[in-house]
Amino acid sequence: MNKDFGKSSPIVPVTHTSLVKILSYCLEANVPLMVWGRKGIGKSDIVKSFARMQVHNENLKKYLLGEADYVRIFLGQADSVGDIIGLPRHENGYTVYDPPRWFPKENTDKMLILHLDEFTRIRKEFRNAALGLVEDRIIYSNKLPDNVRIIASANPPSMEYFDAEDLDEALIDRFVHVLLTPSKSVWEEFAKSVNIPDVITKFASTNPELIVGSSEVFPDIKIEPNGRTLHKRLWPILRVIESRRENGIISEDEFKEDLAIMSQVVLGPVYGLQFYSFYNKAEKPITFEEFINEDFDELKEKIKIMTIMGRVDLQKKSIDNAIKVLGELAVRHFDKEDEIVAKLLEFSSLFTGTELFKYYNSQLTKLPKETRAKIFTYLKRNPKMAKVYVQSAAKNSRIGNAVRNDMKN
16 A cells, blocks of 8 residues: 555545534535544444434534434445345336345434445445445435435555455545544543543553554545535535524634535545635635735735625625725825835726726725825826726726826826
8 A cells, every 4th residue: 555645645634523523514414424544443433422412522512413313334244235235026027126124214304324334345246336325325226215314434445454445436436535533632532521430541641552543544545526526515515514604503713614624525635725715715805904914916816706706795895995994094104005005006906897896986086085185196106006097997086087187297
């Protein structure tokens, strides 16, 4: 196994605490999740505990979804076709399959977590059935009820797990993936929550390799986000995160943290961080402080993303904040004042030819006389900026007309 390749793969390492949140979002959004990790670290226990509404941290209780039924299938122990897809029989001239014993049969209001354990030990001849179960929620003539949610877990194929086999790309693409990595502090929280005796917890603290292991085994797979990822994974999870914020279930800070985690889980670290940055730029207007402290290219990028997202409301609020900065010029002194004025006047050019262009000009005309005079003085000292300003967003403003006439003279 190429260990360096595994480290550079898009699979995100997470602690038990983060996994509770990830489970919560994937289950509610009905997005299949694959939990990778070495043996004995609690991959299966944490899924079962979530179904029973048991968490090791009080702050995680808000992520619970109510008590759920729990069915665990040991795929590595399936040795006949009937264990996975059921047994065939003839009915009215057709071949149908009686469902296997584990198959959920009734749709109820109560969630059922179907835990596909030992996923990398499934026999190759059963993998097409597993693919249909995860992607289409159907095995031959048997369809999963709507209340069923799928979670899988697996040991990475390696010398340590010689009987685990690589998954093909089609199966990999049907899940979002995380690598569960043990944390000493999280284990201590868990030990305290279940009243494990001090003598055991103190022994563990002096022998941390019992908890975290001596080395991590990374899945030697590569996950490539694609259109299916955006449509069937990212979008449903994003709706759940936004809904929880809107309903006050999570705070604004928790929203940002959860969005950052889930973006990377779904898209991988690189695309995940890019999406997180993109989303944030399209979620709030440019502030008073940002107009003062950020360079023009950064402001331009934020307006570009707002335009892509159709957020005219945020663009208007950004313009209002730009006007506020200009309004302050008459009553206070800024460091690098000329640079700020240049930045704000160039900012107006981003809206040339749009309704926002008219809105910006209408706000400019409301500025105090002292402010307009200060801008006018700056433009007279900087004819290059004056030309840009006159040709773009100042065409219909009193300041623009004054500058235009002055330039003619």
